[in-house]
Amino acid sequence: MTRRITRTLGQLAAFLVLIFFLLFIADSRYRVLPNSLHSHFPSHHAGTVITDISIAFCSSANPFSSCRLDADEWHRVEKDLYLHNGWLSSAWLHVKRKKEGELKAEDQVVVDIRIARLDPGTSEKEQEKERWESRPGGVWILRSSKRHDSESERVVTAVDVLFGADAVDPRTGWQLSSTPLLVDSGDLPARLSVRHGQPHLPKEVVPRVRKDGRFKILQVSDAHLSTGTGICRDAIGPDNKPSPNCEADVRTLDFLETLLDDEKPDLVILSGDQVEGPSAPDTQSALFKLVAPLIERNIPYASIFGNHDDEGARSLSRTQQMALLQTLPGNLAHPGPAEVDGVGNYYLEIQAEKSQHSALTIYLLDSHSLTPDEKNYRGYDWIKPSQISWFKTTAEGLKKEHAKYSHIHMDMAFIHIPLPEFADRENNKVVGGEWRESVTAPAYNSHFYDALADHRIVAVGAGHDHVNDYCAINPHPSPAQSNAEHSEHHHTSGLGPWMCYAGGSGFGGYAGYGGFHRRMRVWEVDAQAGRLSTWTRVECCSAEERGERKGEVVLVEGGGIVAPS
CATH class of the missing domain: 3.60.21.10 (Metallo-dependent phosphatases)
Incomplete structure (x- = not known):
């Protein structure tokens, strides 16, 4: 009996060692070190439009899961939606983007994004219903193949992620979603911020003494x-x-x-x-x-x-x-x-x-x-x-x-x-x-x-x-x-x-x-x-x-x- 218990404990210890090894490998693979964090998010490039959005989920307990979608097509916003507090899991927002001049006739551009559990189109009249597409995390996107939409203020040109119920986005042209992403991010909900149209450069400010001196x-x-x-x-x-x-x-x-x-x-x-x-x-x-x-x-x-x-x-x-x-x-x-x-x-x-x-x-x-x-x-x-x-x-x-x-x-x-x-x-x-x-x-x-x-x-x-x-x-x-x-x-x-x-x-x-x-x-x-x-x-x-x-x-x-x- 004692020998059987000892063997079982040994097998359990070996299993735990294997798990920790896999965690180490996965963590090394997916960790974003402070010095490698972005200074400009990859979805913020001027002159580009967003053509699709998705979220990649991965588990550090599974060495075969990936926190990245195909890098040739998708660009990752370098923020773990769980802020690295997810137990053995991570989630990352990805976007597809193209330069306006490279859009083909069959390409669609994103013109609206909403966060909801149900299709936003279900609340609209049937004859006016727009075709919303579902994406992970409660994301719904509305896309258009109309050429003029890619050049209008309607098109989505950048997507960002901010955290917390008190988050704000003071940037010109950006709109922060009031509903957080439907991912279990705990006390710091992840919220999408979206920019429509091309960026507005900040105006130069010249501080000056007032009229009263x-x-x-x-x-x-x-x-x-x-x-x-x-x-x-x-x-x-x-x-x-x-x-x-x-x-x-x-x-x-x-x-x-x-x-x-x-x-x-x-x-x-x-x-x-x-x-x-x-x-x-x-x-x-x-x-x-x-x-x-x-x-x-x-x-x-x-x-x-x-x-x-x-x-x-x-x-x-x-x-x-x-x-x-x-x-x-x-x-x-x-x-x-x-x-x-x-x-x-x-x-x-x-x-x-x-x-x-x-x-x-x-x-x-x-x-x-x-x-x-x-x-x-x-x-x-x-x-x-x-x-x-x-x-x-x-x-x-x-x-x-x-x-x-x-x-x-x-x-x-x-x-x-x-x-x-x-x-x-x-x-x-x-x-x-x-x-x-x-x-x-x-x-x-x-x-x-x-x-x-x-x-x-x-x-x-x-x-x-x-x-x-x-x-x-x-x-x-x-x-x-x-x-x-x-x-x-x-x-x-x-x-x-x-x-x-x-x-x-x-x-x-x-x-x-x-x-x-x-x-x-x-x-x-x-x-x-x-x-x-x-x-x-x-x-x-x-x-x-x-x-x-x-x-x-x-x-x-x-x-x-x-x-x-």
Whole structure:
């Protein structure tokens, strides 16, 4: 009896080993590694039309099942409809497409797509009934062989997949299905988004000072959005009591929309950690939710990356995220020079009200992620020499053009991870907010702050440390700054730049340390007076408190940095 049990257990163990081996083989065959994820989906090619759609199902327990249809005919949208959470199974959307000029007389083009359990044509009058064709996953397509349909706005030219009940598609010409695909994708339903007609290229946006001479920036940092609604962390509700059951992204986006409508900014700076990488298996769905309110209100926006944006096992890379942003209306971000470290080193020129001269220059730089040298410099990465060189060269090159502006030209900068100078408790003078947590700046100081000071940057905004929302400055100028003051009549009076935290805005990120309410920072430039003011707005409390400007402070007056009293 014992020998029989032993033999049975041995056979079971061998069977399990075989299963795990097959899983490994299948997983290696079908796994989509983060670096191989698309920057442009294969169904989005301009000048093509969709002729058919299907879904391929496969099982990692069956080495003979395939997650790909015939590659010569079908193009796969590189998103597992189960987001790699399906038990031993995957599903992938495929499309057939052709260039318009290559269509033959017998070819049919897709002119409509619906998701339903029953034929959509059954609800129509018999004489008007259209022939809908069934496809897996509850997909029904309507095709036409009429030649003019392939050239009209009716034809389907691109298909995409987004995830979550709260998913949105802010792209011009795209329509997101309200009904998810009929596949068992769990808590993050897969939803088709369809584009009819050829793509509409985003219009060029030129930010400009308003007629009253002012220009307002809303800095949104550490939104930490997820795929799906997300789970709140350290959330506080009425009467400063914990809110244990809340949907993080819903509350974060409600807060954002409130401030957009109250403050009416001229520009939004997304200063990193827009996405909570591990909680966003589909980066695109999370990112779209954040920019949708801006696009809806025609507010231009620029962005830089934080350490969490691309840290998920299946996150889009920074290069891919930047490429995605560049397809969206209102986006001002771009990757910057290829020879410079990081993705997203660039500057924006804010034009004066009635001229083509720049009134304000905003520098944005990639502060990277974790340290590349944990042994010697623990913690986070730093601004690299190539970035500092690019900044210096760019700032020097713009001097002559900026001198043509009849008023006082100002310069600002934004990064995600704070510079080491933010952490100088002994010498910094802190105003306008609180220093609640340790500054997690790089352990290595590459002296980018000195470069900012030498090139007359009046303020640098950062994020990363969620519950710090202070502005700080060292009132003792460096020798280089003092020399610049005496030799060039440096309009910053030898001080600066001011260093200001935005405070964390998102409920998907931490916010402990004594009842911290989420907040965002507002910057307002008065180009006529050469003034820069800043304050924060808080998501909390009574309506009166929500409307208050917290910690308002004037950082620059008459073009000169205002030293703290």
